[in-house]
Amino acid sequence: MANENNEEGNTKEMATLALDSNKQKEFEDRVKRISATANDLTPGVIYLGHIPHGFYEGQIRKFFSQFGTVNKVRLSRSKKTARSKGYAFVEFSCDEVAKIAAETMDNYMMFGRLLKCKVVSKEKVHPRLWKGSERKFYSIPRQQEEITKHNKEKSKKEHEKQVENILKKEKRKRKKIKDLGIDYDFPGYASEVKTKLPKHTKFSDK
Secondary structure (H helix, E strand, O other): OHHHHHHHHHHHHHOOOOOOHHHHHHHHHHHHHHHHOHHHOOOEEEEEEOOOOOOOHHHHHHHHOOOOOEEEEEEEEOOOOOOEEEEEEEEEOOHHHHHHHHHHHOOOEEOOEEOEEEEEOHHHOOHHHHOOOOOOOOOOOHHHHHHHHHHOOEOHHHHHHHHHHHHHHHHHHHHHHHHOOOOOOOOOHHHOOOOOOOOOEOOOOO
16 A cells, blocks of 8 residues: 555545536535534445545545545455455445535546446445455565565475476467367477476475
């Protein structure tokens, strides 16, 4: 979430901005009137799609707080990389505020992305919708992890398994070429497997 702080300044500038600059005062007054009645109404949830990169939980909460009190924010993220999937759910303390937010922000241009925003019906709001909404996410260096995994020293058993997988893939390639009616043969990895070992191979006694 390194980019989250980078976008925070831009988010502050966007707060309480109307889609039409000529209606800015009217927009602010409308937000204040709706927010003033929030305590008398039930919570409402909106779906937010086409979210631009860098617009994360903190920015979403801060930006949508201009409409009224935000209870929860859940940005959908990848379990493997923790990267944003580009959509989120926001719960307001007032369902009328949620409606106004959805109407105002639908098709709103933000950082080159056209936001999609709509109210989520109460029937579709369930506890699992907010699973992980309070978690802190951090960027995972997957590329570096894969490089480290590939370059680590291998035992004899690991080397044999690696060779087995390579030979299986090569066999499938040969079959595919043959099925296409192509008369072609190549030495491949099989011709070297008995004489050449990986650079990072270290056989143990186990």
